[in-house]
Amino acid sequence: MLFWRQSRYDQAHAISHLRELLHLHPEAPLEMIHAMLLHDVGKAAYRIPPLYRVVHVLLGRAPHVYRALLHRWKQKQLLFPLIVLQEHSRIGAEWAAAAGLSERTVYLIAHHHDENARDVELQWLQRVDDL
């Protein structure tokens, strides 16, 4: 099961967020519950040291600089954890699709970091993820 592939930190994060989601939106459909539990599963593609998570958040405040840095240095193994963090939505969606989860769940995972989302359930997921 994909959920167990995640680090304990990401498992706890997912469960905590699911609780908050169901508190705010008890009507959330099953596909959304699956997405909430697995939205960050793509991070399991690599054992990411905690320092990289901090760097990822800090660089995320300057997305142009972040993208340029990764593009310029993408061959450097030192940056591989940051590339996984940048790509985790796509990786997680691919894993969810391969595991047979619904198209809706795959969509929510793939787009959970999209800016200016118009999909209401995606907005719910993003709001909880930003708490």
Ligand SMILES: [Fe+2]
């Ligand atoms: Fe994420």
